[in-house]
Amino acid sequence: MPRDNSINEIQSFAAGQWVPPGEGARSVASAITGEPICVAGNDALDTVAMHSWAREKGGPALREMTFHDRARMIKALALYLRDHRQLLYDLSFDTGATQKDHLIDVDGGIGTMLVFASKGRREMPDGHVYLDGATEQLSRSGDFMGQHIAVPLQGVAVQINAFNFPVWGMLEKLAPALLAGVPSIVKPATATCYVTEACVRLMLQSGLLPDGALQLITGGTGDLLDHLDCQDVVCFTGSSETAMKLRSNRRLMENSTRFMAEQDSLNASVLGNDAAPGTPEFDLFVREVHREMTVKAGQKCTAIRRIMVPDAHVDAVLHVVSEKLAATTVGDPRLETTGMGALVSDAQRRDVLAKTERIAQDAERVFGDPDTVTVQGENAANGSFLQPMLFCAPDPDSAQHLHDTEAFGPVATVMGYRDVPHAIRLLNRGKGSLVASVFTNCTDTAREITLGSAAFHGRLYFNNRTSQAEATGHGAPLPHMVHGGPGRAGGGEELGGIRGVLHYMQRTAVQGSPDILSSITKQWCPGAATRTDAAHPFTKPFGDLSIGDTLHAGPRTVTLDDIETFAHFTGDRFYAHMDETAAAANPFFPGRVAHGYLLLSFAAGMFVEPDPGPVLANTGLDSLRFMAPVSPGDTISVQLTAKAKTPRNEEYGEVRWHVRLTNQEAATVAEYELLTMNAL
Numbered sequence: 294m295p296r297d298n299s300i301n302e303i304q305s306f307a308a309g310q311w312v313p314p315g316e317g318a319r320s321v322a323s324a325i326t327g328e329p330i331c332v333a334g335n336d337a338l339d340t341v342a343m344h345s346w347a348r349e350k351g352g353p354a355l356r357e358m359t360f361h362d363r364a365r366m367i368k369a370l371a372l373y374l375r376d377h378r379q380l381l382y383d384l385s386f387d388t389g390a391t392q393k394d395h396l397i398d399v400d401g402g403i404g405t406m407l408v409f410a411s412k413g414r415r416e417m418p419d420g421h422v423y424l425d426g427a428t429e430q431l432s433r434s435g436d437f438m439g440q441h442i443a444v445p446l447q448g449v450a451v452q453i454n455a456f457n458f459p460v461w462g463m464l465e466k467l468a469p470a471l472l473a474g475v476p477s478i479v480k481p482a483t484a485t486c487y488v489t490e491a492c493v494r495l496m497l498q499s500g501l502l503p504d505g506a507l508q509l510i511t512g513g514t515g516d517l518l519d520h521l522d523c524q525d526v527v528c529f530t531g532s533s534e535t536a537m538k539l540r541s542n543r544r545l546m547e548n549s550t551r552f553m554a555e556q557d558s559l560n561a562s563v564l565g566n567d568a569a570p571g572t573p574e575f576d577l578f579v580r581e582v583h584r585e586m587t588v589k590a591g592q593k594c595t596a597i598r599r600i601m602v603p604d605a606h607v608d609a610v611l612h613v614v615s616e617k618l619a620a621t622t623v624g625d626p627r628l629e630t631t632g633m634g635a636l637v638s639d640a641q642r643r644d645v646l647a648k649t650e651r652i653a654q655d656a657e658r659v660f661g662d663p664d665t666v667t668v669q670g671e672n673a674a675n676g677s678f679l680q681p682m683l684f685c686a687p688d689p690d691s692a693q694h695l696h697d698t699e700a701f702g703p704v705a706t707v708m709g710y711r712d713v714p715h716a717i718r719l720l721n722r723g724k725g726s727l728v729a730s731v732f733t734n735c736t737d738t739a740r741e742i743t744l745g746s747a748a749f750h751g752r753l754y755f756n757n758r759t760s761q762a763e764a765t766g767h768g769a770p771l772p773h774m775v776h777g778g779p780g781r782a783g784g785g786e787e788l789g790g791i792r793g794v795l796h797y798m799q800r801t802a803v804q805g806s807p808d809i810l811s812s813i814t815k816q817w818c819p820g821a822a823t824r825t826d827a828a829h830p831f832t833k834p835f836g837d838l839s840i841g842d843t844l845h846a847g848p849r850t851v852t853l854d855d856i857e858t859f860a861h862f863t864g865d866r867f868y869a870h871m872d873e874t875a876a877a878a879n880p881f882f883p884g885r886v887a888h889g890y891l892l893l894s895f896a897a898g899m900f901v902e903p904d905p906g907p908v909l910a911n912t913g914l915d916s917l918r919f920m921a922p923v924s925p926g927d928t929i930s931v932q933l934t935a936k937a938k939t940p941r942n943e944e945y946g947e948v949r950w951h952v953r954l955t956n957q958e959a960a961t962v963a964e965y966e967l968l969t970m971n972a973l
């Protein structure tokens with residue numbers, strides 16, 4: 294269990310030791326009361342030892358495991374955190390967050406881990422090498438092949454996070470790094486590091502992680518970046534100024550150390566020109582704008598900052614959004630009646646106010662007062678609360694600050710647009726964002742905005758009456774979809790399923806003979822050695838089946854009668870099979886030919902072992918290609934080879950078979966991959 298003394302001294306976890314605050318420690322105040330609640334940071338942290346501990350202990354231990362081992366570990370960690378999440382909720386109130394906000398941060402982080410755990414098991418092999426794309430034939434005979442692979446980097450992932458999501462911000466980077474097989478040094482923002490520290494303690498105390506897989510720096514990173522090299526990665530979320538400072542570190546540049554940044558972003562939302570007041574899209578739009586302004590008190594990297602509305606509906610939008618903001622209670626986030634909590638600190642509140650002054654040079658404030666805020670809660674008088682503020686820009690085309698200034702709080706600006714091209718121009722004035730949303734029931738508008746604006750946004754989110762019940766929200770980065778954006782948003786990319794894992798891996802093009810490639814990838818590559826023995830491969834349990842085990846079956850002659858019977862039995866009387874003259878006129882066929890599906894059925898008829906055995910089910914067929922027509926009188930044969938094996942659970946695993954159908958001249962007629970579930 295976590296430490297039972299107070300949260301006053303927030304520690305780092307460095308090279309296997311908990312290190313208390315020391316010289317250079319900073320004090321952190323509660324967002325609710327303004328009172329100091331803890332200190333964190335120690336300038337004497339041994340960053341060289343941390344780097345070595347990750348690389349010499351954590352990396353090798355993680356790389357020893359398979360992708361599936363690590364996916365199981367991530368799942369167990371997520372479930373452990375879920376069992377202990379109340380502790381994280383309790384601590385998070387002092388960051389200014391409400392219980393609803395905790396669900397995004399804590400449960401969102403745990404959910405992200407679970408998705409990576411599941412994708413790791415389903416989409417990655419139970420091995421050490423990830424295959425990126427198909428095998429490439431690089432020579433005429435197929436004796437020289439190519440395959441892109443990805444292997445874990447042999448360094449450490451330094452993950453520097455922003456203050457706004459002390460749990461999700463860490464877990465959304467940690468899960469893909471762990472799945473890749475790379476150890477992490479996590480550095481949360483000092484303002485909320487006490488929540489991250491508790492979460493790291495839980496993960497370490499779970500006993501699920503190998504030594505060296507996870508370390509924590511609370512406070513400054515010292516000279517850590519000066520020790521990184523080409524095998525390390527820096528993943529940063531925060532302000533553009535800090536990103537610029539860190540990415541221009543000489544050592545990082547000299548070593549081409551990967552640097553991924555997710556930084557300021559002027560995300561926008563567009564009300565479609567079809568979405569007048571009274572339509573479901575108008576109501577959805579208003580709800581989303583209000584939610585994005587108030588959740589986490591607007592301190593979300595994806596929050597809506599610029600609101601684009603058809604000129605005719607600007608007044609209506611200002612009116613209803615203002616009404617909803619007026620009904621939002623600001624106050625102590627522990628109170629159930631509070632709709633919006635506090636900003637993380639007084640410094641953040643002052644920063645937001647300074648930014649709103651810049652925005653006010655382009656826009657008029659129509660809701661909210663920077664000087665007064667009514668706060669509910671007895672002890673909240675000195676907290677960093679702010680009333681939400683809605684602005685309206687009369688001339689968004691000539692405005693400058695509006696499109697350049699991210700006020701990282703409950704602040705947004707409405708601007709009118711004339712037509713869709715105008716909306717696109719305004720959208721793109723953000724110079725690169727994490728997400729833009731569009732509320733429209735018009736498919737043409739959606740397409741026009743996508744073509745005009747997708748290049749400026751990491752994610753485009755469309756919502757309307759059809760998707761409303763299931764849509765996940767403008768502001769929610771999903772582990773399945775990429776999160777990151779071009780330009781101002783940092784030019785980085787995270788999440789996106791296995792794409793997010795590959796940021797921690799090296800893609801390498803491997804070229805060589807089929808046997809070499811099969812040995813490296815642990816997947817049978819066409820042209821590699823096969824093995825045929827007395828036992829039919831379908832009679833071998835999953836564990837006994839070897840990659841390359843092969844069955845040759847056939848021949849079987851295809852007759853006109855077979856084609857007729859198949860056509861009448863299935864109802865597929867397509868002319869190429871039934872009408873000699875019409876078929877011969879078709880450039881693909883010499884005359885009537887066998888149905889492709891008939892050939893697949895004959896192939897199964899030749900290779901299937903009919904008796905009950907380890908093959909439990911045929912679950913699919915991939916990459917089917919018909920390569921040459923089969924005429925009546927032709928004779929076909931089949932080769933079935935075990936290509937890859939993926940364990941699924943304690944009882945069965947998936948076998949991917951390579952199937953090649955040939956004719957009497959040994960020409961390939963059809964090729965595909967067959968999937969079966971086989972008992973272990």
Ligand code: NDP
Pocket residue numbers: 453454455456457480481482483484512513514530531532533534535536538539555556557558593594595644699701
């Ligand atoms: P910062 O850029 O100040 O800090 C981000 C992280 O970088 C923190 O962990 C911080 O640690 C760390 N850091 C700062 N300086 C250094 C350094 N020299 N070496 C190593 N690490 C360093 O961002 P904040 O979290 O304070 O947020 C400030 C602003 O960033 C917001 O107001 C907002 O504008 C923007 N932001 C944008 C986000 C986005 O994705 N669009 C997300 C969050 C923030 P420490 O706290 O100890 O200084």
